[in-house]
Amino acid sequence: MEDKKVLFEVKDLKMYFPARGGKTVKAVDGVSFNIYEGETFGVVGESGCGKTTVGRTLLGVYQATAGDIIYKGKNVRDFNGDDKMSFSKNCQMIFQDPAACLDPRMSIGTIVSEGLNVHYKSMTREQKEERVNQVLSYVGLTSDYASRFAHELSGGQRQRIGIARALAIEPSFIVCDEPIAALDVSIQAQVVNLLTRLQKELGLTYMFISHDLSMVRHISDRIAVMYLGSLVELGDNKSIYGHPVHPYTQALFSAIPEPDPYHSWLKNRVHLQGEIPSPINAPAGCKFCTRCPKATDRCKVEAPALREVEPGHYAACHMLDI
């Protein structure tokens, strides 16, 4: 991992939103990680744990409350106009809801060429058309589709248009924000295979946000597990899925459906009690302490820091001290 170039360096990122009654929602509360060029960085966690917020803050949709995002050695806070343009050209996003991410009044061709009009102003109309057809063929659609409208397409096709729109301006990094959650299983496979193929062909870097644990395992090189706005475990695919050390990760992975009813790990499934606490008043100390089967008194007062349990594998748990 060391020889790889760092694309994003995220340091202690915090994203708070104001809530009713002067309270704050701590959607992301002190998250640090690196994303290396050419890898797929998976982010998993329950609904409401801040996965999407991390992705969006990374792309500058939200202004981070605190912490730094360093893109190719430069802090995004210090970006000037040109930096911003090159950042938006290079960093794109694929959305969760394929129905909502396409403007119903625009033809597919217009949607896909939207970014070209911003970043490739010198292109002639013919060149743009050619480019649109090229990206449509990347995602397995014919140029016939350029004159169609979103309502004429199926969910999977719409999602592929969303991917084509992001690809049209040749980005190097794409945040995939639950790109498969709204699709049925056969289409999920289509889209995921498409994403992996494009990564190989175009050398893309992905941040793959999902709550589908099997899919993240399939596609990711490194994985971050989030709980209530914090990272609980971070490591490469093999070590995270092979031997998760954080109790939350263990519980999460034991919830993956198992096709073999006689399989041994069904016997020691971890069943979590209770609901995920609200990010408005998160528990003090370790955020997981209210539901952790191994919680001690220390967990309730002191928040554990992320520590390296083996090279490249980090976890935040007091149990690892012993």
Add this chain to the structure above:
Amino acid sequence: MSQVKTDWINDTEGLSPEMFQIVGVDTTKDRVLRPHISYWQDAWRRFKKNKLAVFGLILLVILIFMVIFGPIMAKHSFEETNIAESYHPIDGEYWFGADKLGRDYFARVWQGGRVSIIIGVTGAFICAFVGCIYGGIASYFGGKIDSFMMRIVEILSSIPYLLVVILLSLWLDAKGIKTLLIAMCLTGWTGIARLVRSQMITLRQSDYVLAAKLLGVRPLKIVTSHLIPNTIGLIIVNITFRVPSLIFSEAFLSFLGLGIQSPDTSWGALCSAAQTVFTFKPHLMFFPALCIALTMLAFTLMGDGLRDALDPRQRK
């Protein structure tokens, strides 16, 4: 938990490669055969399916035709008085009879329709225009400017327009189309301003606007290419619902004597004049009242159809 379960991959008992063959992929099958239709074509297709809405549209076309050509078709001018023909009954000469001053009622009804429909349509467009700009600005800036602008809207919409009309006609010392229009538009745009504001706020948070932002599209371009086209359907529907209510307001004000003054006329003014002789000459009330009712019905039916046709969620 470390074991990767791959036993099922090797569980191939009774299967051999010969049992499988590659069927291939037919790439021609993926071509779309249905002729493509634009958003507006699709809306028109759905509008046509709605029989009531089409009925409304036809009714409206007939009414507009009559309003334009009715006064020309009549045998007498709408202003031409002829005391000898006072309250002339319905016959081949006076198709709708004549009023107290012997003016041709057929010509007067359609002449009055001109005023009513002009007030309804221009009023609705002025309201829509002002409301769109106001609502758009409020939603674009948001925050304090938005809440300040919306408080103004609340204050304005709480003033009864009747009061405004009376005050305005006193102040301008004139009763007529202009005064009526100013008075009704002064308070009438608030509804559409609210509507546009809320729609724009919803749209601003939509994924495709976010996608456009991430692509680096400038805010003004986002407004013109995403926000306005997606609000226009809503505005059109609102205009069609606004027209009948304005026509009715005009009729109501003219009925009270605050609107159009003789010899010019409108449907409301005709009804007002007819009420004194209603017992003896009920047809003088019937024709303008029927026209008001039909126009309102036509616009409402058409508006209903348009709302269904332009709403993407209604799409089947």
